[in-house]
Amino acid sequence: MQNIRTDLAIEMHEMLMEAASEISGVTVKQEEKDNIHISRIAINTLKAQMQMGKPIGHYITIEFQDLNIAEGEEYEALCHVVAQELGALLSLKEKSNILVVGLGNRNITPDALGPQVVSKLMVTRHLLEYIPEQIDEGIRPVCAISPGVLGTTGMETGEIVRGVTDKIKPEAVVVIDALAARSMDRISTTIQICDTGISPGAGVGNKRKALDKSTLGVPVIAVGVPTVIDAATITADTLKLAADTEKAKSDSKLYEALSELDSDEQYAMLKDALPETLSGFMVTPKEVDLLIERVSKVVANGINLALHKNITFQDIDAYIS
Amino acid sequence: MQNIRTDLAIEMHEMLMEAASEISGVTVKQEEKDNIHISRIAINTLKAQMQMGKPIGHYITIEFQDLNIAEGEEYEALCHVVAQELGALLSLKEKSNILVVGLGNRNITPDALGPQVVSKLMVTRHLLEYIPEQIDEGIRPVCAISPGVLGTTGMETGEIVRGVTDKIKPEAVVVIDALAARSMDRISTTIQICDTGISPGAGVGNKRKALDKSTLGVPVIAVGVPTVIDAATITADTLKLAADTEKAKSDSKLYEALSELDSDEQYAMLKDALPETLSGFMVTPKEVDLLIERVSKVVANGINLALHKNITFQDIDAYIS
């Protein structure tokens, strides 16, 4: 999970939300729909970009209840919301060719979101080329790849994806990735979409790692879902709760000491203190397999509905088989 | 992972070690062999049983280096140590029939140790019955089952295993289980063996859950390997390191407050404070798949070598296929 330590996107979105309301050149819209909460932030000016610390572009967060369903109305409504938000950012011409990239290591369950989404996509580019007469109107040429991770391929993902886009020449790229969250509540209950791609170590400009318009030459939409939490988070959360319990006891020195640190100081302190060895550990829900299965189906079907016109869930099923 | 919260066996073993040296009726032996550390504790008297809080019996802990090998001399030496310790506890008659039980949920990787071990065993009972003439001397009738967990079967594991032992009438049962450890260093570097079986909620006497001589009617050897850590552990460990860092700063109230709590008080406090929701989370190494694969091969081959006479690693390979 190469990006997990560098890209706590969800916190950025949250911080963005707080900051956005007060900055000119930034617009914020919120919407509630079928128990789904949608936040849309647009950074419109270079000045706002500087203040926000994020590139000009659109940042969408879709929050929903625990995903304990995999079919039915509620589930389909969620897929349609994802499709709609994604479609709005993509603004595709008819017949334009799309490449979907599933980042992550398929053998580490919580990192396998990208490959899982790719496995559930309606991949159609070859069909439109070889048997166009059998393909319905409204079906767009879509291709997809799960390029693996640096540790298993020996190549930066950016190198592979650039190699493929150079040959395939898609009109846009959609990149899927698993994220780390600072809060347990986020796991599999949030989908983030932005049109600025993925640029790890932002500012540093590692061109081999970035997947964005500047490196791929075409618009790059990133879709991310938090699937693990940071070990420091657990510690900080637990400590906070411990402090609250301590509070009840009179004369608790621990409570006193903790209450003198604000939440960010505490997190920083714990992050620094985290044992080296812990970097090889991850914190996941026990039923992480099921969660990834379900949320990847939502993301995949959101993409399927966004890219192909007038298709139904049954059409998707028939194509996937 | 039903046992993980109730049965932190490894801590008990550690506490046992400390306590054992001072109590009469308890013998302790330690041995170092090929970079492998073996501790053998015997509780011999009822008085010692009371003092130790563990039933009369033998408790063996095998500690080794990071298991980054899956073949070769070091690996084979480790298998032989497991075989030897296991063999000593089993003290089998020739041709006696053994049932191996792999506890745990095969779909949650760190809990899948039991089923993984079972899948690597030389299962021979049916061969000795149907084609005895083709089976080598020294091969004992072994059968094996992975009964699943309460949440997926709706039945207590004890009910299933008792049902099977009543029909099969083995002369001994070997039970394999994944454990939770309090220390990250323990993950996949320790194998525990005891001849008192598994008795969750010790003392309470939940007969449907226990897997021991009193419930199964035959000797029960338990083999356990820590594969996850407790979320409270991470918090406690991190906090301790944080406190040490704080120490450097003069006038750190946090350090002062923390240093007033001893380690057990701290753990208890954090354990209590752990958010409810965290009970659904687990902390595992990222490469947990590989670790389980390797340590289960060691345990399986330890059992294979202990149960069948004069077999080689190549014989095992040939049987498994």
Added chain:
Amino acid sequence: MQNIRTDLAIEMHEMLMEAASEISGVTVKQEEKDNIHISRIAINTLKAQMQMGKPIGHYITIEFQDLNIAEGEEYEALCHVVAQELGALLSLKEKSNILVVGLGNRNITPDALGPQVVSKLMVTRHLLEYIPEQIDEGIRPVCAISPGVLGTTGMETGEIVRGVTDKIKPEAVVVIDALAARSMDRISTTIQICDTGISPGAGVGNKRKALDKSTLGVPVIAVGVPTVIDAATITADTLKLAADTEKAKSDSKLYEALSELDSDEQYAMLKDALPETLSGFMVTPKEVDLLIERVSKVVANGINLALHKNITFQDIDAYIS
């Protein structure tokens, strides 16, 4: 796939259909519903049992189109048909306790139907015991086990299942198994249900292998789906087509020779001639993973709907998670 050579149930059903119409003591009903064909045969008298070569009981075959959908109306209709037919055979009292047994080897995909179905069941027995107040009216106590196969456990499946039923004392057992078909068209397009259980080597009376009322002491419903084809089938089918092609050529001795054999003679000849080594081979659709996934979901939900009252597909989803 232990049963594949001994239990070509689907042929028996077909032969049954032909024979049934002419025999007294046998009733046959056919029904067409939403593109689903249902045949129900009842063998009612001992005389009919002798003539049919099958025990007194009910034999239901559900045939449907290629299963290229996994949700939607058509899919749900199919689940309801399975539920209805199964429910009719089970005729359960309120609150009666059911054990579902998934036969087969989970590591050989086409044989994994049983374990796959079990993994998709609403298992509730433990919930009704430990947290009855949280469980909806209409939910029945269901438990389930995938006992593995002789080759991996060393025990006859019948021994394990009898051991478990002796402890659990269910009021009925539902057994799921993958079957071999003689025709490629059958693969994943037929579900068979009968209330006579599974009795391999019928007549021979291998009590350790049979799973029926006489061995388990309670009614046993068997549900089977063909997932592989017999290698002799492919040869016979191909040969027939080859002969037809030859026919066009005048003076084809091959056609002449083949046309002198009737279809059963041909099959018998080819079956006998099948190379020994072929017994280790199987013929499956390339997308067998997907097919097993889908048909096991239909069977599982058929069982879920049959066993629990007034539940919806969304309820099932919520329970499974």
Added chain:
Amino acid sequence: MQNIRTDLAIEMHEMLMEAASEISGVTVKQEEKDNIHISRIAINTLKAQMQMGKPIGHYITIEFQDLNIAEGEEYEALCHVVAQELGALLSLKEKSNILVVGLGNRNITPDALGPQVVSKLMVTRHLLEYIPEQIDEGIRPVCAISPGVLGTTGMETGEIVRGVTDKIKPEAVVVIDALAARSMDRISTTIQICDTGISPGAGVGNKRKALDKSTLGVPVIAVGVPTVIDAATITADTLKLAADTEKAKSDSKLYEALSELDSDEQYAMLKDALPETLSGFMVTPKEVDLLIERVSKVVANGINLALHKNITFQDIDAYIS
């Protein structure tokens, strides 16, 4: 398994062997080593190329006994033979950069050979770039990718691989693929290596499909292992055996008719007659998972030993973890 119908490489090798002995410009060497049979054919001249119907180059076939071992001397000897033959064809400069490509669909077991081999490789390119000081002398930069298949990516494999090689600029490419064999005995008992790459529909010149020096710009070594058999093969083999049995019966018209066709005519007739629907079916050993696991380990370690100098099996184990 895109290549299976177009590229029955093993037959070509066999036919090559027969033809080679009589043609000038072709050299044939055979060797027996530790129960392993090695055939090396070199096509040296354009004239020989025309006569053989295969491009100028080297064709090596390694045949061995059933692979029922996964460690030990015999297994290691086999890995070394693969390494040696591969090394001879690669003739690498020190430090030259190699890309290994695992073709095939990872979700269809018998087609997953390529991805399985890739998962067992010592991938080192990134290590030599980011932490060169920690890497042993003799370790060469190796990267690897499993690009998926046309049906799941929508892109010709050749497009993806060319895209990646353009960016990575390896000095040679090793391509791994599963093959179909005409004989059951070949399954997992033969490894083929050639230095002419993979060119499906040879002659037709589909540049997007070919993986060879002309399309990738660098030498391409292809390594193939038969993992499935052709359905026509089973029919032909069975028919032949049936005919032999018939022979015993006097006046068998079938035997007479069959004996008039030679083996190639029979195969062609059956191939033509094979039902359309059969094209979606495959014939594999039941324990195909285990076979692929084992033979992929041999191929992977052959490559590991060929590419990196002075490494042991334990070194490989340590790297893979």
